[in-house]
Amino acid sequence: MMLMKYLTFSLSSIVLIVNSNPTHEDEERLKNTLLLNYRKDIRPVFNLYTTIDVSINLTLHTLYDLDFVNNLLKARYLISAWWTDEYLTWNPLDYNNIEHIYIPENLIWTPSLMMCNSVNEQGDSNINREVYVDYEGTVYLWSLKYIETYCQVNAYTYPFDVHYCGIEMCVPLHSPNETRIQTIYYRNMNFTENYKWDIHFSGEANGKVEEFSYALVGMRLRRKLTVGILAMLIPTVMMTILTVFVFLLPPESGEKVSLATTIFLSNVLYLVQIDKNTPKNSKNPSLLILYLMLLSMLSGIVTLGSVVISKLHVNQSSQENKNKTQNNKVADASIISTVKSQTLHEKELQSKKKRNCISDHERLDAIFLKIAIVLLVIISIVFLVLLFEFDDLQDQQYL
Numbered sequence: 001m002m003l004m005k006y007l008t009f010s011l012s013s014i015v016l017i018v019n020s021n022p023t024h025e026d027e028e029r030l031k032n033t034l035l036l037n038y039r040k041d042i043r044p045v046f047n048l049y050t051t052i053d054v055s056i057n058l059t060l061h062t063l064y065d066l067d068f069v070n071n072l073l074k075a076r077y078l079i080s081a082w083w084t085d086e087y088l089t090w091n092p093l094d095y096n097n098i099e100h101i102y103i104p105e106n107l108i109w110t111p112s113l114m115m116c117n118s119v120n121e122q123g124d125s126n127i128n129r130e131v132y133v134d135y136e137g138t139v140y141l142w143s144l145k146y147i148e149t150y151c152q153v154n155a156y157t158y159p160f161d162v163h164y165c166g167i168e169m170c171v172p173l174h175s176p177n178e179t180r181i182q183t184i185y186y187r188n189m190n191f192t193e194n195y196k197w198d199i200h201f202s203g204e205a206n207g208k209v210e211e212f213s214y215a216l217v218g219m220r221l222r223r224k225l226t227v228g229i230l231a232m233l234i235p236t237v238m239m240t241i242l243t244v245f246v247f248l249l250p251p252e253s254g255e256k257v258s259l260a261t262t263i264f265l266s267n268v269l270y271l272v273q274i275d276k277n278t279p280k281n282s283k284n285p286s287l288l289i290l291y292l293m294l295l296s297m298l299s300g301i302v303t304l305g306s307v308v309i310s311k312l313h314v315n316q317s318s319q320e321n322k323n324k325t326q327n328n329k330v331a332d333a334s335i336i337s338t339v340k341s342q343t344l345h346e347k348e349l350q351s352k353k354k355r356n357c358i359s360d361h362e363r364l365d366a367i368f369l370k371i372a373i374v375l376l377v378i379i380s381i382v383f384l385v386l387l388f389e390f391d392d393l394q395d396q397q398y399l
Contacts, residue, residue, distance in 0.1 A: 068278070170212055
């Protein structure tokens with residue numbers, strides 16, 4: 001009976017110990033044991049030929065801007081990484097069931113992860129970062145960083161452009177046999193909605209090995225159709241229409257050349273303004289700039305045509321007035337015979353017909369109008385075909 005009571009008391013004591021909550025002293029004892037002879041400047045493996053595999057979770061926190069002129073992608077990322085530290089393992093039963101602890105990052109070894117194509121990388125200095133360690137030795141590290149990365153933009157389809165920005169995580173200081181990136185998972189948190197770009201950023205990629213280990217992921221950005229884009233395209237459409245309407249304005253108004261010159265100068269100024277907002281080192285020239293260049297060239301030709309038509313109109317008007325004066329003098333002269341008068345009248349009619357065939361400004365207006373419409377339609381169709389073909393090709397390459 002006494003033996004049974006002793007066994008029952010012993011078992012109940014063990015159950016109480018196992019089920020008791022861990023205390024501050026338990027965690028202090030655990031950390032002192034783990035960090036007693038820990039060297040953060042040596043890779044945490046028993047065999048130095050063992051490779052440490054690092055997995056990364058890259059989350060887009062906020063996309064601030066794609067600097068279209070300087071080719072910079074400005075964004076904030078939440079970067080988490082995890083690996084196995086063979087010196088940070090313990091038996092939870094020895095420390096009152098403590099299965100995980102938090103340790104300041106500067107007290108243990110961490111891989112030298114960085115974004116290799118970054119131009120400016122800033123960490124959040126106000127955050128006192130810690131690492132999460134479980135009893136199996138898995139270490140989790142989190143960091144929130146504002147990073148500017150180089151992104152080779154392509155202004156070919158601007159303002160209906162799509163860009164693919166590569167983001168490269170790497171371990172440049174260690175050889176792949178020592179520390180390597182195993183897998184990188186990436187996604188968009190949608191923490192702040194972006195009203196300028198449609199963002200596609202999700203998937204996973206395996207690490208690659210060359211001189212050092214790295215992993216490359218891509219972000220797809222498609223420009224949204226905003227009020228600013230519409231405000232930029234409306235002047236282009238209106239100037240295209242006004243170029244045709246120059247030949248509908250009669251030269252008698254006296255504003256034909258002025259209108260053509262104004263449209264030409266507007267095209268040139270708008271072309272210069274658009275060129276300032278596009279990158280100088282784009283892979284391909286902007287179709288919009290090429291379209292505006294052709295439109296400016298056509299507008300210049302329209303201006304020259306308007307000058308020629310106005311000049312012919314003035315010459316024809318003055319010639320008609322001169323002919324009327326001569327006819328009146330001939331009709332009033334009684335000394336000229338009827339035969340000579342008829343002959344002179346026939347010659348004047350023939351010369352007038354010749355001049356009308358050559359210098360009829362109305363016919364020239366109609367001819368220039370048809371030519372301008374045909375050229376503008378051809379240029380616009382070619383522009384749209386190239387725009388949509390390139391857009392589809394880019395989507396296929398991304399997929």
